Amino acid sequence: MSYLVTASPHLHSGDSTPKIMWNVVLSLVPVVAAATHFFGPTALLVVLACVLGALVPERIWGQRSSTRDGSAAITGILLALTLPPGIPLWMAFLGGAFGIVFGKLVFGGLGQNVFNPALLGRAFLQAAFPVAITTWPVAAGPWWGLRGGTFALPFASPSALDTVTAATPLGLMKFEHKGTPVLDLLLGTTGGSLGETAALVILLCGGYLALRNYLNWRIPASIFVTVAFFSAVLHLADPRYPGPVFMLLSGGLVLGAVFMATDMVTSPVTHRGALIFGAGIGVLVVAIRVWGGLAEGVMYAILLMNAAVPAINRVTQPRVFGTKEAA
Amino acid sequence: MRALLRFRHGVHPPERKERTAALATRRMPYPAEVVLPLRQHAGKPAIPIVKAGDRVERGDKIAAADGFVSVPVHASATGTVTEVGLWPHPDGSCDQAIRIAVEPWSAQAARPRMVPEWRGLAPREIVAAVQEAGVVGLGGAAFPTHVKLSPPKDKRIEALIINGCECEPYLTTDHRTMADFPDRVLLGVRLMMKCLSVERTLFGIEENKPDAIDAIRRALPGDIDVTVLPLSVKYPQGAEKMLIKALTGREVPSGKLPLDAGVIVQNVASVATIAEVFETGLPLVERIVTVSGAGVRRPGNLIVPVGTKLKDLLDACGGLADDASEIVSGGPMMGVSQKDLMTPVSKGTTGILVLTEAEARRNRAYPCIRCGHCLDACPVFLNPQILGSLARKSRYADMEPLHLRDCMLCGCCSYVCPSHIPLSQLFAAAKTALRKANAAPAAKAPA
Numbered sequence: 001m002s003y004l005v006t007a008s009p010h011l012h013s014g015d016s017t018p019k020i021m022w023n024v025v026l027s028l029v030p031v032v033a034a035a036t037h038f039f040g041p042t043a044l045l046v047v048l049a050c051v052l053g054a055l056v057p058e059r060i061w062g063q064r065s066s067t068r069d070g071s072a073a074i075t076g077i078l079l080a081l082t083l084p085p086g087i088p089l090w091m092a093f094l095g096g097a098f099g100i101v102f103g104k105l106v107f108g109g110l111g112q113n114v115f116n117p118a119l120l121g122r123a124f125l126q127a128a129f130p131v132a133i134t135t136w137p138v139a140a141g142p143w144w145g146l147r148g149g150t151f152a153l154p155f156a157s158p159s160a161l162d163t164v165t166a167a168t169p170l171g172l173m174k175f176e177h178k179g180t181p182v183l184d185l186l187l188g189t190t191g192g193s194l195g196e197t198a199a200l201v202i203l204l205c206g207g208y209l210a211l212r213n214y215l216n217w218r219i220p221a222s223i224f225v226t227v228a229f230f231s232a233v234l235h236l237a238d239p240r241y242p243g244p245v246f247m248l249l250s251g252g253l254v255l256g257a258v259f260m261a262t263d264m265v266t267s268p269v270t271h272r273g274a275l276i277f278g279a280g281i282g283v284l285v286v287a288i289r290v291w292g293g294l295a296e297g298v299m300y301a302i303l304l305m306n307a308a309v310p311a312i313n314r315v316t317q318p319r320v321f322g323t324k325e326a327a
Numbered sequence: 328m329r330a331l332l333r334f335r336h337g338v339h340p341p342e343r344k345e346r347t348a349a350l351a352t353r354r355m356p357y358p359a360e361v362v363l364p365l366r367q368h369a370g371k372p373a374i375p376i377v378k379a380g381d382r383v384e385r386g387d388k389i390a391a392a393d394g395f396v397s398v399p400v401h402a403s404a405t406g407t408v409t410e411v412g413l414w415p416h417p418d419g420s421c422d423q424a425i426r427i428a429v430e431p432w433s434a435q436a437a438r439p440r441m442v443p444e445w446r447g448l449a450p451r452e453i454v455a456a457v458q459e460a461g462v463v464g465l466g467g468a469a470f471p472t473h474v475k476l477s478p479p480k481d482k483r484i485e486a487l488i489i490n491g492c493e494c495e496p497y498l499t500t501d502h503r504t505m506a507d508f509p510d511r512v513l514l515g516v517r518l519m520m521k522c523l524s525v526e527r528t529l530f531g532i533e534e535n536k537p538d539a540i541d542a543i544r545r546a547l548p549g550d551i552d553v554t555v556l557p558l559s560v561k562y563p564q565g566a567e568k569m570l571i572k573a574l575t576g577r578e579v580p581s582g583k584l585p586l587d588a589g590v591i592v593q594n595v596a597s598v599a600t601i602a603e604v605f606e607t608g609l610p611l612v613e614r615i616v617t618v619s620g621a622g623v624r625r626p627g628n629l630i631v632p633v634g635t636k637l638k639d640l641l642d643a644c645g646g647l648a649d650d651a652s653e654i655v656s657g658g659p660m661m662g663v664s665q666k667d668l669m670t671p672v673s674k675g676t677t678g679i680l681v682l683t684e685a686e687a688r689r690n691r692a693y694p695c696i697r698c699g700h701c702l703d704a705c706p707v708f709l710n711p712q713i714l715g716s717l718a719r720k721s722r723y724a725d726m727e728p729l730h731l732r733d734c735m736l737c738g739c740c741s742y743v744c745p746s747h748i749p750l751s752q753l754f755a756a757a758k759t760a761l762r763k764a765n766a767a768p769a770a771k772a773p774a
Contacts, residue, residue, distance in 0.1 A: 004653035004687055005419075005664040007752035009738030010680075011340050011496060015700075015745040017693040069693065111694035111746075216699070269699035269712050320730045321568065321707035322581040 021070030027205040034201045035194035039085035049089040051076030053096025078118035081195025088152035095121040115306045168192045169250040170295040185249035199254040206258035220257040222278025230286045256298035266306045273316040280305045331559040334569040338739045346626045347499045354630045355643040361634030364424040367673040368463040369470045370396035381408045386437040398461045403612040403632035405433040415670040440608035450522045460610040466594030469675030476522045485589040491532040492565035495658025498678045500615040503628045505539035509546035515598035528553040563737040567592045618644045622651030622681030638668040653687040655680040660738045693746035701740035707733045711740035718753035
C-alpha cells in the first residue's frame with residue numbers, strides 16, 4: 001500500500017477561483033433581472049450577446065477549459081450592463097469579443113491583464129459606435145416589445161434615429177441642467193444603461209459578495225466617500241454643480257464602484273492600496289463629469305486607475321512583522 | 328468581560344479536535360521493536376555509545392549529546408540493540424538510528440532515579456540535569472530545552488511565557504496534558520522560573536480548551552506569579568512570535584529571538600516533561616501523541632515510547648480505515664506526509680493523522696488572480712503574492728530583500744489561496760536554495 005505524499009498544509013479553506021467567479025455571476029443575476037424588468041426582454045438579449053461574444057474567443061484562444069472558470073462570463077455580463085438596452089446585438093457581441101481578446105487574452109489570460117476587460121470592451125464600442133452607445137430608447141409599445149435596433153444587421157444603416165429616446169439623468173444634468181428625483185435614481189425608474197439604473201439591487205448584491213470576502217468593500221467605500229466629499233465641496237462652492245446624492249446615484253457609479261473597480265485582477269492587493277485606488281477613481285469621476293466633455297466618466301476613471309495599480313501596490317506594501325520597513 | 332487576546336492576521340481552519348479532545352490519555356502496549364533516530368532535536372545529532380548485541384534497560388543512555396546544542400538519546404524500552412544504521416526518518420529522509428529488539432516479557436521497570444531530585448539543586452544543576460534527561464521542545468520543533476533555559480547573562484527576561492495554544496487542528500496532546508496533569512505542568516513552570524530566575528509567568532491557552540483553562544487555574548499555587556490568559560482561537564497563535572504579540576503586544580524584531588523582546592516561550596508539553604523527568608527520575612523516553620483523522624479506526628491520545636514505528640502505533644489505534652490515503656506526522660498545517668509506516672515516532676512528534684481521500688483532496692491550480700487573501704492571512708505581514716510569483720520563476724535572490732527570511736512556513740497563504748498555488752511549498756524550496764547559495768561562497772572563501 002502506498003500513501004499520498006504532499007506538501008503541507010494538508011488543509012484548505014475550500015475557496016477556489018471558479019467558486020469566486022461563479023459567485024460573482026450569481027450576484028449579477030438579480031442585477032440582470034432588474035434590467036430585464038426595466039427594459040424588457042431586450043436587456044436579456046444584450047446580456048446573452050455579450051456573454052457569447054466573450055466566451056467564443058476565450059474558448060478558441062484561452063487556456064484549457066478556461067471558459068469554465070467563470071471569468072469570461074463575468075466580463076460579458078458586466079459589459080452588457082454598461083450598454084444601452086437598444087444596442088444592436090452584433091455590436092454587443094463584438095464588444096464582448098474585443099474585451100476578452102484585447103483586454104485579457106493578449107496579456108496571457110486570467111490574472112495577467114492590466115485593464116478591466118469589460119470596460120475595455122465598452123471603450124472600444126464607444127469609440128467605434130458613438131451614436132448607438134449613447135442612444136437610450138424607451139419602450140414605444142408593451143413591456144415585451146423590443147426597443148431600438150436590436151436585430152439590426154451589421155453595418156446596416158442606423159435605424160436608431162426613428163426610435164423614441166430618453167435622456168439619462170446625467171445627460172439631463174449636463175446638457176439641460178435638469179435634476180432627477182432621488183427615489184427614481186434609487187429604484188432605477190430612469191433612462192440609462194442596463195445596469196446603471198437599480199442602485200439598490202447592485203448595493204445588495206455587492207454586500208453579499210463582500211460578506212463572503214469575494215469583494216474588497218474598501219474600494220467602493222473609498223469611491224463613494226471621495227465622490228460625495230468632492231462633489232459636496234464643488235456644490236457648496238457653486239450650486240450649479242450637482243450635489244453628492246445625485247452624483248452618487250446617477251450613471252454607472254454604483255455599478256462601476258461595486259462590480260468593475262473591485263475586479264481582483266485589476267485592483268490593488270493591499271488594503272491601503274484599495275483606499276488610494278478608490279479615491280483616485282472618485283476624484284476622476286467627478287472631474288470628468290463636471291469639467292469633461294462627456295456626461296459620464298466612470299469607465300475612464302476606472303481604466304486610468306487600473307493603469308496605476310502596479311505603482312499603487314509598490315508604494316503600499318505591508319510593514320513586515322518586527323520591522324519598520326515595508327516588504 | 329475583557330476581549331480575548333489575539334494577534335493580527337492568521338486563519339481559522341476547521342478545528343477537528345472533537346475526535347480526541349475529550350479522551351483521557353492512554354498507554355499503548357510496548358511494540359516488538361523501537362527505532363531511535365540520533366537526530367530527534369534541533370542541533371547536532373547525538374553520538375551512539377552502544378553497539379549491536381548490547382543489552383539495554385529502559386531509560387539507559389544509548390547516545391550522548393554532541394556539544395551544548397544537542398541532547399542524549401535514551402532507550403525507550405528494555406531489550407537488545409540489533410543495529411546502528413540508516414532508517415526512515417520522520418522528516419522524510421533516511422538517517423542514523425539505533426534499533427532495539429524489545430524483550431517480550433520484560434516488566435519495563437526502570438532503574439531508580441536516573442535523574443536527581445530537583446529539591447536542593449542549584450539552577451545550573453537543574454539545567455544540566457534537563458540536558459542529560461534528553462528533554463527537547465515537544466511542540467514540534469524539538470529545540471533542546473536546556474539551551475532555552477540558559478539565556479545569555481546580558482539579556483533581561485521579564486516574563487516566562489507558557490504556550491498552551493495548540494493552534495494546529497486535530498492535535499489534542501497539549502490539551503490533554505493540561506487537563507490530565509495540571510500539577511505536573513505547574514511544577515514544570517516552577518522549575519523553569521527557578522532556572523531563569525523570572526518573577527512572572529504568562530500562560531496562554533486558546534479558549535476552545537475550557538477544561539484545560541479550568542484545570543490549570545484550579546491547580547495554581549499561591550507562591551508563584553502565574554497568570555492564565557485565554558486567547559481567541561486562531562492559527563498560528565502557537566508560533567512564538569504570534570503568541571508573544573498576543574500576550575504582551577510586543578513584536579519580536581525581525582531576525583531576533585524572543586529574548587530580544589524580554590521573554591522566553593516554552594511549550595506546555597515541554598514544561599510538563601521537565602517536571603515528569605524529575606518526578607519519576609526517568610529521562611525522556613515517552614511522549615503523548617494524538618492519533619486522529621477520519622482514516623484511523625480508534626483515535627486517541629496515547630502515551631507512546633519514543634521510537635515506536637507508525638505501524639505499531641496505528642495498530643494500537645485499531646488500524647487504518649479502508650479509505651485512508653495520507654499519513655501526516657504533526658498537525659495538518661505544517662506536518663510532514665509519511666511515505667513509510669516503518670518510520671518511528673520521535674521526541675518532536677505531536678500527532679499522527681490519517682487523512683482519508685476526502686480530507687486529503689488535492690485541488691487543481693489556477694493562475695493567481697491577485698485577490699490579496701494571502702496578504703490578509705500572512706501573520707508576519709509579508710506579500711506572498713509577489714514572493715510566490717518570484718519563486719515560480721526561480722528568482723530566489725530577489726526574494727531575500729522581501730523578507731523571505733521572516734517566513735516561518737506556517738502555511739496560511741496556501742490555506743487561503745483560491746487558486747491553490749502551493750505558496751508555502753514554493754517558499755520552503757526558495758529558502759533551501761538560498762541557504763545552499765549563501766553557504767557555497769562561504770565554504771570557498773578560506774581557500
